[in-house]
Every structure is written in C-alpha cells, then in structure tokens.
Amino acid sequence: MSLLRIEKLDLDIGKRPILRDVSLSVDPGQIVGVIGESGSGKSMTAFTVMQLLPEGAVARGSVTLDGHDILTLSEPELCALRGNKVGMVFQEPMTALNPIRSIGDQVAETILIHERVSKTEALNRAREALARVELPEDRFPLTRYPHELSGGQRQRVVIAMAIALRPKLLIADEPTTALDVTTQAQILKLLERLVREDGMGMLMISHDLAVVSDLADEIVIMRSGEVVERGPCPVIFSALQHPYSISLLAASTHAPDRSVQVEDTPLLRVSEVRRSYRTPRKTLFGKPGAFEAVKGVSFDLKKGESLGLVGESGCGKSTLTRAILGLEEVQGGEILLAGEPVFTGHSPNRDVRRKMQVVFQDPYGSFNPRHRVDRLVCEPFHLLDTPPTGKARDRAIEEALTSVGLTAADRYKYIHEFSGGQRQRIAIARALIIKPELILLDEAVSALDVQVRAQILDLLADLSDQFGLSYLFISHDLSVVRVITDRCLVMKAGEIVEQGPTEQVFSNPQHPYTRELIAAAPDLPELA
C-alpha cells in the first residue's frame, strides 16, 4: 500500500484554479520528485498534503496519508499528523527558523508538541536529531540561535525538526534552491541518507531537473496545475511522451549555437585588483577589522570573447563586478577597458563606462515601475555627451527593442505588463542601446524558468554574433556557464583558483575546489 496517495486532486484558491486532476503516490522508502516551472502548482501540491493552504483554498479529490484521508480530517487531527507522521522542509532556510529562539528549543518543540515527555527528555532527543543532521553538539550547542548559523546549517536544523519524530513521509519543497552548489550537494546527500535509514517516503519538489533526477526513484512532471508525465527514474528520461516534458529536458541541456570570432586583443584587463571592507568593531573601543573581498585578481577578457566567472556566494564575484562597473573604487591594482582605466582619480571614467553595460539577475527589481519602457531603455544615454533626441532617439529605441525580439510598440507600455523573460529582454535592450562592447551578465538567467532561460541564452548568442559583443558571464550555475562561455574563471574566497578554456576546466579540472564544484553539480541524464 502506498504511504501517500493523491488521487484526482483539484485545488482552487478563490476562483482561480490551481491544480487539476493531480494524481501521484509515494511508497515507503521511495523518493518521488515533482518537477515543474514556476506556476506549475508543484508547491501547492505539497501544501495540500500538509493542509497548510492559503485562505480561500478549496481542495477536491482524495489525499490519503498512511490510511488517513487528509481532506476530511479536522484541524486538531491534522495538527497531530503534521510533524509526527509527515515532516516538511522549506525553500528559504534564512527565514524558516524563529530568529529569537535557540535551535535546540525549536527542534525539541516538535517532540514536546506530540509526546508527553519532559523538557530535558525532549532536549536530549533534539540533540540526537541535530547529531543525525551532522550538527554535533560539541560544535553546535543547542543554545545557538539561528543567526549564528550559515544557510546550509540552518537548513540542517529545519531538517532535524522535520525528522525528529521519524515521520513516515518527508516533504521537501525546493530544499536546496537557496543554497550554493556544494552545500546543495551535502544537503541532498543528507536527505537521501535519512530517507534510506528511516525507510521514509519523500516527496521532493524542485524546478531543477538535474537535482531531482540524481535522487528520485520516480518523477512527476507538472505544468500549469496538471501532471503531464509520471514514471520511474531514470528510465522515464529515455521514453518521454509529452511534448512539454521533452521540451523541458531539451531546454535544460540547451546549448546555443555560437560562431565565435575572438580577437587576440584584450578588451578588459583586470590586474592585481584588491578590495577590502571594514568590519564592525569587535569591542567598543577596538579597531575595526578588515575583510578582503577580492585579493589580487588578474585576468584578461578578449574582444568577442564570452568569459565565465564562477563562484559560490561570498566568493567576491559581486564585489569584483561592481569594481569593473566603476561603482566601487578598488584599493589596489587596475581595471582597464579598451586600454583605459575605469577609474580616473577618484571618479569613474565616463568614456570607459559607456563601453560597457550590465544585465542583472532579478527581472522584477531591475526596472523603475513608474517609467515607461522607452524611458527605461534610454537610461544609459545619460553616459553620452550628446544623447540622441527626437527621431534619432525613437529609432534607437525601436532598434534596441526589435533586436531583442520585442516590438516597437512595446515602448509605450509599463514594465508590469511584461513577463519575467520579456523583462530580461528589455534589460538586454537597455544594455544594447548605447552599443557597448562589453556586457556584464550578473546571474542574468538565474531567476528564469529553464525554457525562458534557453531562449535568452539563444538571444545572447545571436546578439554577440551580430554586434561583436563580449560577455562577462557571472554565475553560480555551472551548467549555464558551460554552454555559453569560451573561457572561464573559478573564484573562491577572493581569489581566482583556476582559469582556462571552459571545456577544459569542466572536463579536466585542476584545482581541488573546481573538482569539488563540478562533482557537486547535479548531472542531467542524456537525452535518448
């Protein structure tokens, strides 16, 4: 008998249909991965099992967990199940813990809620649970508060809370999406170990095909509230039926066609760049400390080249990006673009700045919501001494919008009328409008669904062919860097630990950290 069986589940929130005819099941000891893009209803499926739905949600169909028909249970009965029979791990470890209660306390609470045991007994078992998630007491005392832990460690605490009572089912909703790739690998390994040890069933929700395919015994693919495909993993990948799943897999491994003509002249030259920040005083009258974010980084980016900069959060890549853009002065070394320094004296050099532009990660935060598209894309004209006006300005806007696949009429719209992918196109149009030589892509496709991401990558490849653009592609996502760059740099703790042609770095990594990164990155099954 299945541990969890969802049959013909429909879910509406208010008048909006969220799920339609969803069926899936999880057996004891089985890991079922649910994959889908944003808005596919995958998280709502998980929340229906927990019955932690937003107000106004109405579910029909049946959800059976360990013999209980979830949809007919009363709230107290559900409370008795949650945390006891079924545990849940969430996406955002930074906010999932109560900031003002100690971790031991929070883990022990799971036990105290469900069993009549003393506080000491509960704390003892919390200690065990924390040890099981590899947070041993000698290094992580129960009295620690969440803010004293890293993201990965906090996620472990959340997992400890979820498994403290050895539930039969564990639901993990994007448990590693907010984490770095090496941390992700550790957390996935931990989850897998716990599932195998306890014989738990696990429902693993993710947008990342690779993450799920590494782990799951069975895969469910969802799109706009419906299950489009289910099957055992990895067999399913060689026999995909639904056109959507086929295109999803194709998009995940998509490599844009690029015909590169790299010239041998360096466009961007970064030499011995250093940047440090002051850290707060440790004692009231003590000296402020210093934190070196970038420790003497040097590299060249050649004209026409697409260069990747890979690293995990906190490695200094953002600081380096800001320094290259002339937003922050460096304390040592030099950054030259086309032979000229980005900073002259203490102020950024306008002539140099106009040769480079940037595209950011968040398509929703990149635009002033009060301006129309024409005004938005024209912003970089501020860098020109005589910005085009009238007809010339209109022509430039039109040209920029059409070259990114939008229409000239889109210039009269406001940004909220566009989807995430379209916004990222507008961001590229904004970068293109002053015809730069270099575009910095700061995690520019990280927030996009895979299919949209594939389209944007194609667009970027086209544009570089068409305009002879060079890219500096800053990303934590190895799979993206691998398909779009010619050469790549691997950055760790403010230093570049390895650089070379992308294929070579990926197939034959030299530095131990690069090897660790590549090993940690989940692999996709090859298309049959």
Next chain:
Amino acid sequence: MTDLRADHLPPSGAPVRLWGRALKSRSLVLGAALTLIFVLAALVSFLWTPFDVTGIDIANKIKGPSARNPLGTDHFGRDILSMIMVGARVSIAVAFVAVGIGMAFGVPLGLWAAARKGSLLDEVIMRGNDLVFAFPSLVIAILITAIFGPSAVNAIVAIGIFNIPVFARLTRSGALTLWQKDYVLAARVAGKGAARISVEHILPNVTNLLIVQGTIQFSLGILAEAGLSYVGLGAQPPTPSWGRMLAESQTMISFAPHMALFPGLAILLTVLGLNLMGDGLRDLFDPKLRGRS
C-alpha cells in the same frame, strides 16, 4: 526560481484601474467624503455663513439646536454651525501647513540621508530626528509659545517641526529599500549621481508612502491644533477655533452640553475621515497590506 510574489507586483497599475479600485474601497470613499465636507465647509465660510460669527446676540444665548440655529448657540448667542464652519479654516490650515513644513524639510533630509547611508551626514540627520522626537510636540509648542507668545502661526511651527522627523524617517527607510533595487544600480551604471537618482527613481516610488503618511499627519495635526487652542496656545480670539470653543464650553457643560458636543464631533469626524482616507489609500497603493492596519 521563486514563484511570483505580491511584492513583485508594481506598486501601481494603470491610472484608470487605480480610480476604479479607489471607488470600490469603502473606507476610502467614506473618508474622502467626510474630509471633503469639512474642507468645503471651510471654503464656503469665506463667502457665506448662516450667521456672522462676530455678532453677539445675548437674547439668543445658549439655545439648543433649533430650526434657526441647527446646532444651537453659545453663551454670546453666536451660531455654533457658523463658528464650526469658520473654525474649520484654522484647523485645516494649521494642519495642512504643518504637513507641508514636515514634507518640505523631512523628505529632502530623508532622501539625502538614505543616499549617504552610514556616513556622518546620515548619522547627524538621524540623531537630529531622534532629538526632535525627544521633545513631545506639546512641549515644543509650549516652549515656542513661552518664547514668542501664543498664536496660530506658532502652533503651525510647533506641529510642523514635529512632522519633520516623521517624514524624514519614513522617506529614509522607504528610500533605503529602494536603493537596494537593481534599477538604482542600473541608473548608477548609467552614470547618474545620487541626487539625480533620488529625484528620478527614489522620490516617485516613495510618494505613495508619503501621501498615506501625509493624511495621517494631517489628522494628527488637527488633533494637536485642537489641543493647543483648547489650552489657549493656538489661534487667539476673536478667530473661532474648535479647540477654544470646547474650552469655552467647559464651564457650562452641565447645562449646555450641545456647546461641547458639536465642536468635538467636528474634530472627531474630520480626523476620522482623514484616517479612513489614509487607510484606504494604503490599501490602494499596497494591496499586500490590505486589512493590515
């Protein structure tokens, strides 16, 4: 890959839809109507009042509501309705100018502090704000009247000074979140300076906050003005004001409660109207906060 969240939605849709939603908001419509009534009463009073508010008519003193005087008369036989209409002028003018003072100084200070976050300037501006907060508005008013003597202008200054840190703090905190946005970074990449970014990108996106806070400070200003003129630190006779009408009614409250009732209701309804309007506007501008406060 996060799902679309409410805070990703733009702060305002197309203007047309905003009006449509505004008319559907009960608290906004009710609040705006109440406010409008008193603003109109104040404006009409410049042209016409049922009776002359300076005319003393002892024969008709302390009369309850009647067909002749819908809200009755006071101890000098003056028509209370007319006095409330004229009194609205002072209340509204004092509160309005005080909000103006608060915004005129507070908003630029807040923008400036946010643009230089963490600098000495920011520190000085914010500590200065704290300092003003340490003087309760009434104490400022007392200090000012102790020095310059009581008048409506001094009441405006006293209330206005207290409004400055309110707007400075609000603007700064709103601006600080906006400075984190990528579009500000994009503007910096486009070579725009802090002042230009503050005007082009920050200010337009904090106006909603400012409008909402403005209506709230407006209502607080009306309450403060009423309190000050009640203790004689506001507008001086013979200018009628709601607070002083209440003060004058106090000794007669046991046999002429209508003299205290109507000016008080006028204050209550104006403040209520403004507060409802503020709440309605907040919901309108920021749908995710709907029903929060």
Next chain:
Amino acid sequence: MLRYTLTRLLSLAVSLAVASVVIFMAVEILPGDPATLMLGVNAQEDTLAALREQLGLNGSLWSRYLSWVGGMLTGDFGTSYTYRTPVAEMVGERLWISLPLAIYALTLSTLIAFPAGIWAASKRGSAADVGVMGVTQLGVAIPNFWFAMLMVVVFAINLRWFSAGGFPGWDKGFWLSMKSLTLPAIALALPQASILARVMRSSLLDTLSEDFVRTARAKGLSKRQALWRHALRNALIPVLTIIGLQFSFLLAGGIIIENVFYLPGLGRMIFQAVSARDLIVVESVVMLLVFAVIAVNFLVEISYALVDPRLRHGR
C-alpha cells in the same frame, strides 16, 4: 549585551547634552531681555536687576549654561520667580500626580490594547476583527480632552460616580487618590490603547505571515500555539517602540488632561508657568520631560535586546 548597553548609554548621554543645549539656547534667543519679558515693561529697574542677578544673566553664555546644567545635576533647578520656591521642590510635588497618572494610563492602555490587538489579529476578517478595528478607528480620532469632558458629563455630573476634578492628595488615602485619577487616566488611555491595539494587530499579522510561523505549523502546532509561542514575541519590537513613545506622550499629554480635571500636576504647572512667563520653571520642566522621554527610550532599546538575541550578540 554589555557593549549594546554601553553604546546605548553613550547615545543617551549625548542626546541629553544636546537637548540641554537646545533648550538653553531656545530661552537664550528670546527676543529682548528675559527679565523685562518676565516682569513686563513697567517693572522697576532695581527689581529687573535683581532678577537678572538671580537668572545669572550677568555671566557669560558659557558660564550660565554650565551653572544651569551643574545645578540640575545636583538637584538644584533654580527658584521659581512667581512662586519664590525652589523649582525642584515644586516639581517633586507635582511629579507625584503626573507620574502616577502616566503610569496608570499606560497600564490601562496596555491592558486594553494587548488582548484587543491579539484577538483581532488571530481572528482576522471576522466580526471581532472588524469590531475592534472600528472601535479603535474611533478611539484614534477622538480628541482626548473632549472625551474627558464627555466622561465628566456622564460619570461625574449625571451618574455622580466620580468627582468632576481636583485631587485630594495622597495623604488623604491611596484609593481616593486613585479614584480621582481614574477618569483622567481613561481619557488619556483610550486613544493610546487604540493606537497600540492597531500596532499590535498589524505587527502580529506581519509576523504571522513569516516563514517561521509556517515552519511551526508544519511541526504540528495549531494556529493558536504558533501565534503564542512564535509570533507574539517576534511581534513585540514595534509594540515596545510605541509603548515608549506613548509614555512620553502621556507625561506631556497630561498637560491638557490635567487642565480638564483641574489636577495640580506637572502639566498644569508648566502651563501656568508659561502664562506667567516664569522661564526658570519652563526651562527646567521641559528639560525634565525631555529627560524622561530619552530615558524611557533607553529602556525600550534595552528591552529590544531582551526580546531579540541578535541584538544581544552585538549585531
């Protein structure tokens, strides 16, 4: 924690120093001669000279400031010109009415606001919520002195439960004194309670929508348990801020309410001092009120740290 307390203490000292300069200078920039201002233009030259001497107007700006501050630090607030008694003595007497009144009102306000705010937040959208929000909307809009007058009409004049004003003095009995402070305290507390209840509700609703509350629910806590064990303490910081602001407002807001009820408190004293242009009293009482505000804010900031471990650990 120690470091946090020390930095707060330092900022308290700086605020007090700057405030004293501001108050001193405000009186200094007075147009004309303070002595003439206080006594009127018809005063005798020798009385004026005597007052100048008493005000210390003959020394330099700096020495006058120092002697004023130094005096206050040693408890010498100068001598009231109109009453010819030491200001410290007068303040001491009056404080025994104003301070209990403020504490009484704050207690009432908190006792009303906490349950109302929590109740409304836990039943969001229900009739209870709408009711609480409606009443507090009125409570925020009502001028407290008018509310006080209405209460006098109802409870003192018609029902005769309370006296319409005045204060018997603590020596006439604790309960009698408390009774005479009851109507003023309610009048002061009602608008404050309304504000506090609304802040409590909205802060709690914000916290209830946080991820960690969802985590708690996933552990098997009921909505109620999640609210009491996880949301409430996290929701307290903005509420504490408001309580701090309210205390200072209540101390100063007494000025008006003390007038309605003819209570011989600080507020009434400062008001009389302003009418009599007794600047020594005004200066000292204003400084005292500002001190109270700053001190209360200090306590509020310390209490933040008790609530939030992130502040304790010096972040």
